[in-house]
Amino acid sequence: MTSSTSVPATAVRVRGLRRVFGARSVLDGLExxxxxGEFLALLGASGSGKTTLLRILGALDGADGGEALVPEARTIVFQEPRLIPSKKVLANVTVGLPRGAATRATGLRALAEVGLERHxxxxxxxxxxxxxxxxxxxRALVREPELLLLDEPFAALDALTRLRMQDLVGELRRIHRPAVLLxxxxxxxxxxLADRVAVLRDGRLVTDEPVTVPRPRDPGDPAFVALRRRLLADLGVHAPGEAATSTPGPAPASPEGASA
Structure with missing residues (x-):
């Protein structure tokens, strides 16, 4: 069951969440x-249930058991921009919103925040x-969400653009203060990026810890390196020294969708 919550300090509350595909439990009693205002990054191998959880929280999929309480105001940014080719940029940003000067002004402000007001x-x-x-x-932020769901939104970008987008998301999160699940x-x-990092395996969180590395975060900081190593180990990636800096890329599509 997915429903809205009005608890002031809580954006998402998941208890005993289950999602089954055939004989396989992709989410198995997740808590x-x-x-x-908190930023949580969710890691896991392809097929571990990450996107399934995101889709349930975004009301794009249903659960087979348990409870997921989320704000009514929530939006999703996917790996692909999913823009409407037949609409111009501003119309894509404000799609589905009431027409009028106020909506246009709001859309233009949102474009200015991402540096695209001239487009x-x-x-x-x-x-x-x-x-x-x-x-x-x-388009996501113009709706002033209390929960922003990000499904690998930078995966298709080149390395430099990816870093710039990470910085932009961090700044927009600081300004708008939604809860973020990446x-x-x-x-x-x-x-x-995150305040907390969690690792999903076998349908449950096996790691969930705060990121205490001071901002701005330097990948060479010993605390950054140590946390990276712990997370890679939890993901089953064991490499000598600092040779491994990220998890393996996405595997072929699993029951939960194109990206796990």
Whole structure:
């Protein structure tokens, strides 16, 4: 069951959550709390249930048991921007919102926040991958969500654009203060952005700990390195020294979708 919650300090409360595909329990009694304004990064191998959990919290899938309490105001940013080709950038940002000058002004402010105010009248086909994903972020934030769900939103970007998008998400989160759940395969990304990092395995969280590395976070910081190593070990990745800096890339699609 998924429903809204009005508990002031809590954005997400999950208890005993189960999701079954055939004979396989992708989520098996999952327990999770996420405070308002908190940023949680969720790691796990492909098929571990990360995207299944995100889809349930976003009301795109149902659970087979347990309880998930979430805010009514929630939005999802996917790996693909999912812009409407036949609508210009501003119309993509405000799609589904009431028409009018106030909505247009709100959309323009959102585009300004992601550095794309000059692209309001551009067509999606003219945007780079990073620009399109910034439009997707603006579309999510214009709805002022209390919960922002991010499903590997930087996975298709080049390394430099990815770092810039990470910085942008961190800044937008600081300004808007939604609770954020980021699904990612990248350990460095998780440690760089999140207040907490959790590892999902066998349908349950096997790791859930705060990130105490001071911001801005340097991957060479001993505390960053130590947490990275612990998380990689929890993911079953054992490499000498610092040779491994992120988890393996996505495997073929699992029952939960194209990315796990």
């Amino acid at each position: 999770l709390d996420l405070r308002r 309001a009248d551009a067509w999606p086909a003219t945007l780079s991958g990073g620009e399109a994903q910034r439009v997707a972020l603006a 699904v990612t395969h990248d350990v460095d990304e998780a440690v760089r």
